[in-house]
Structures are given as C-alpha cells and as structure tokens.
Amino acid sequence: MKIMNKLQNRKEELKKNNKGFSLVELIIVIAIMAILVGVVGTQVIPYINKSKESKDFQIVSSYGTAAMTAYSSNAGNITIPASNKIEFTVYGTNAADPEKLLSNEIKNLTYSADTGMKDKFKSTKGKTITDIKITYDFGAKTITAQATDGTNDILDPVVSDM
Numbered sequence: 001m002k003i004m005n006k007l008q009n010r011k012e013e014l015k016k017n018n019k020g021f022s023l024v025e026l027i028i029v030i031a032i033m034a035i036l037v038g039v040v041g042t043q044v045i046p047y048i049n050k051s052k053e054s055k056d057f058q059i060v061s062s063y064g065t066a067a068m069t070a071y072s073s074n075a076g077n078i079t080i081p082a083s084n085k086i087e088f089t090v091y092g093t094n095a096a097d098p099e100k101l102l103s104n105e106i107k108n109l110t111y112s113a114d115t116g117m118k119d120k121f122k123s124t125k126g127k128t129i130t131d132i133k134i135t136y137d138f139g140a141k142t143i144t145a146q147a148t149d150g151t152n153d154i155l156d157p158v159v160s161d162m
Helices: 004-018 023-077 100-111
Strands: 086-091 129-135 144-149 153-161
Touching: 023 100, 023 129, 023 144, 023 153, 086 100, 100 129
Parallel strands: none
Antiparallel strands: 086 129, 129 144, 144 153
C-alpha cells in the first residue's frame, strides 16, 4: 500500500510541475520560424513571378492560336498583299481590311472583344503589355503573336506554322 501511495504522490507532483513551455522557449521557436520563413520566402518569390510569366506566355500563345483560326475562317475574304505579310495589333487602331476583320475575329475568339486586355497578364513584365502584335507571313507560312508595350516587344514571340 505504501508503494502505491508513493507512486500516486510522485505522479501528482509531476503533474503540478509540468506547466507547459516557458515564454523564452516559445519566443525562441517563433524566432527560428521567422528566420526560416524569411530565407524560404526570398527563394520562392522569383519562382512565383516566373510562373506568372509562363502563364502570360500561354495567353500570348492563345492569341496565336486565335490568329490561326481567324485566318482559317476568313481566308476566302482576304487578299494576300504583294509584301506577303499582314501585320497589325489586335487592340490598336488598325482600320484597314483585312486587319480589322482578323482583329475583330481574334478578339471574339479570345473572349476579349468587350474587356480588352485588362487584368489578363499578371507577371511583372506582363503588366507592361498593352497590345498583341500579329504577323501573318505568307512567304514563310508562319503566324507570329508578340506581346508589346507599344514600342518594345515583351516576352518571347509565339510562332506557328500555317
């Protein structure tokens, strides 16, 4: 019986003395976590923007696909110029045919006839994009979609075979 009482007393003493972590221990753990988040965060941020640039490139690629479809749908209505090239910006002020016809078709195919390019591009480079330049090269039989800020080309061009 005495041994049982001693064990119970010992168990009660351990419960009374075990009050959890001290404030110093908690502060140390929080400081270590903050350091780890700081180190990992600085390593991850460039990858996030790179991921956004990849998504922006996919959007430009969709304009290239839409340009291919727009030409295929309207090939009978388009006369190939002597230069063997048709070049225009999708959201620019090109009023001449066939650029206007193709531009409107591309806008409809990319669901941007009303909204334009607002909020489509998310990366740092993408936020500077103001238009998409489409080039139909009938000599080389290619269609090129290029994001532009009006004066400079942004991102890599998307080149598709006709």
